[in-house]
Amino acid sequence: xxxxxxxxxxxxxxxxxxxxxxxxxxxxxxxxxxxxxxxxxxxxxxxxxxxxxxxxxxxxxxxxxxxxxxxxxxxxxxxxxxxxxxxxxxxxxxxxxxxxxxxxxxxxxxxxxxxxxxxxxxxxxxxxxxxxxxxxxxxxxxxxxxxxxxxxxxxxxxxxxxxxxxxxxxxxxxxxxxxxxxxxxxxxxxxxxxxxxxxxxxxxxxxxxxxxxxxxxxxxxxxxxxxxxxxxxxxxxxxxxxxxxxxxxx
Amino acid sequence: xxxxxxxxxxxxxxxxxxxxxxxxxxxxxxxxxxxxxxxxxxxxxxxxxxxxxxxxxxxxxxxxxxxxxxxxxxxxxxxxxxxxxxxxxxxxxxxxxxxxxxxxxxxxxxxxxxxxxxxxxxxxxxxxxxxxxxxxxxxxxxxxxxxxxxxxxxxxxxxxxx
Numbered sequence: 001x002x003x004x005x006x007x008x009x010x011x012x013x014x015x016x017x018x019x020x021x022x023x024x025x026x027x028x029x030x031x032x033x034x035x036x037x038x039x040x041x042x043x044x045x046x047x048x049x050x051x052x053x054x055x056x057x058x059x060x061x062x063x064x065x066x067x068x069x070x071x072x073x074x075x076x077x078x079x080x081x082x083x084x085x086x087x088x089x090x091x092x093x094x095x096x097x098x099x100x101x102x103x104x105x106x107x108x109x110x111x112x113x114x115x116x117x118x119x120x121x122x123x124x125x126x127x128x129x130x131x132x133x134x135x136x137x138x139x140x141x142x143x144x145x146x147x148x149x150x151x152x153x154x155x156x157x158x159x160x161x162x163x164x165x166x167x168x169x170x171x172x173x174x175x176x177x178x179x180x181x182x183x184x185x186x187x188x189x190x191x192x193x194x195x196x197x198x199x200x201x202x203x204x205x206x207x208x209x210x211x212x213x214x215x216x217x218x219x220x221x222x223x224x225x226x227x228x229x230x231x232x233x234x235x236x237x238x239x240x241x242x243x244x245x246x247x248x249x250x
Numbered sequence: 251x252x253x254x255x256x257x258x259x260x261x262x263x264x265x266x267x268x269x270x271x272x273x274x275x276x277x278x279x280x281x282x283x284x285x286x287x288x289x290x291x292x293x294x295x296x297x298x299x300x301x302x303x304x305x306x307x308x309x310x311x312x313x314x315x316x317x318x319x320x321x322x323x324x325x326x327x328x329x330x331x332x333x334x335x336x337x338x339x340x341x342x343x344x345x346x347x348x349x350x351x352x353x354x355x356x357x358x359x360x361x362x363x364x365x366x367x368x369x370x371x372x373x374x375x376x377x378x379x380x381x382x383x384x385x386x387x388x389x390x391x392x393x394x395x396x397x398x399x400x401x402x403x404x405x406x407x408x409x410x411x412x
Contacts, residue, residue: 001285002285005281005284005285006281006285008284009277009280009281009284010277012277012280013273013274013276013277016273016276016277017269017270017273020262020266020269020270020273021262021266023266023269025265025266026265026266026267026268026309026312027312027313027314028313028314029313029314029315029316029358031310033310033311033362033364033365034310034311034313034362038364039311039357039362039363039364040357042363042364043319043355043357043360043362043363044354044355044357046321046363047321047355053320053321053322054319054320054321055319055320055321055360055363056319056320056363056366056367056370059363059364059367060367060370060371064367067371068371071371071374071375074374074375074378075374075377075378077378078377078378078379078381078382079381081382081385082381082382082385085382085385085386085389086385086388086389134320135320136318136320138370140370140373140374236381239385240381240384240385240388243388243392244385244388
C-alpha cells in the first residue's frame with residue numbers, strides 16, 4: 001500500500017515539476033497573472049473608485065462581496081456542523097457539572113499574565129477590524145484574534161469562566177448577527193434600488209459621496225464578518241476541547 | 251555531468267524555485283493523505299497540502315519591485331503637492347489632467363492583490379474543514395476507540411463486531 005502510494009505521489013510530482021518550466025519566473029512583474037486586466041484594474045482604480053487604500057480589503061469586501069459573504073456562511077455552517085456532530089442531544093448537560101470544575105485552567109502565573117494582556121489583545125483586534133480597510137487587517141483577521149483572546153481566557157481561567165462571559169447562546173447569536181449584518185447590508189442596497197451588495201447607492205444614508213459610501217460599507221461588512229468569525233472560533237474551540245459537552249475543558 | 255546538473259539547476263530550479271517548493275510540499279501532503287493509517291496524520295497531510303496551495307498562489311503575486319498592496323496616503327499627498335507647485339504657469343483647467351496623470355498608480359509598485367484575496371478565503375475554508383474534520387474524528391474515536399484506519403475497518407466488518 002505504501003509503495004503504491006509512493007509511486008502515485010512520485011508520478012504526480014514529476015508531472016507537476018515538468019510543467020514548472022512553462023510557468024513564469026518568480027518575481028516576474030510581467031507574468032500573465034500580474035499583467036492581466038483584472039489585477040491591473042484593482043491596483044490602479046481601487047483607491048480612485050472606493051477611497052480604500054488597502055486593495056486586498058477592497059477586493060474582498062466590495063468587488064468580490066458575494067465570495068466573502070458565502071465565505072462567512074461557510075464558517076457559520078462549519079460551526080453549526082461541529083456542534084451537530086459532537087453534541088449528544090439525548091443526555092442534557094447539567095449546569096451543575098460546569099460549576100464543579102473550579103480547578104480547571106492554568107496556574108497563578110498564567111492567570112495573572114493573561115489578565116494583564118487580554119485587554120490589549122482585544123483592543124488590538126478591534127483596531128484590526130476597524131482599521132482593516134486602511135492598513136493590513138480586516139474582519140477575518142481581527143475576528144480570529146478576538147476569538148483567540150476568548151480561547152486564551154478559557155485556557156487560563158477555565159472554560160466555565162469563559163462561558164460566563166461568552167455563553168454558547170450568545171456565541172450563536174453573535175454568529176447569526178454577523179451574517180445578518182452582511183446580508184442585510186446587501187439587501188439594503190437592493191431596497192435603495194441598486195443591485196445586491198452595490199454599496200455606492202448607500203450615499204444617501206452615509207456621510208460622503210458614493211465613493212465614500214463604498215468605503216464605509218466595507219467597514220460595516222467587515223464588522224459583520226468579525227462577529228461571525230469571533231463567535232465561531234470560540235465555539236469551535238469550546239466544542240472540540242470538551243467533545244461537545246462544554247464542561248471540563250483543557 | 252556536473253555541468254549538466256549545474257545548468258539544469260540554474261535554468262530550471264533557481265528562477266522557479268517557488269514552484270518546486272510548492273510541488274514538494276504538496277506531494278508530502280498527498281503522500282500523508284494517501285498512505286498514513288492514522289486519521290490525525292491524514293489531517294496533518296491535508297494541512298500541508300493546503301499550505302502548499304496557499305504558497306503557490308501567494309508566490310504568483312510577487313513582483314520584483316513591489317511592496318504590500320496598500321496605497322500609502324502620505325506619499326501620494328506629498329507627490330500631489332509637489333506637482334501643483336511646479337505647474338504654476340498654465341491655468342487650472344490645464345493643470346488638472348497633468349496632475350491626474352502624475353497621480354496614477356504605478357502597478358509595478360504594488361503586489362498583485364488578487365491572489366492574496368483568494369488565499370484569504372482559502373485559509374478560511376481550511377479552518378472550517380479542519381474544525382469539522384477534527385469533530386468527526388472525535389466522534390469516530392468515541393464510537394470505535396481508535397483512530398487507526400485498519401482497526402476501524404476491522405470493526406466495521408460484519409461478524410467481527412459484537
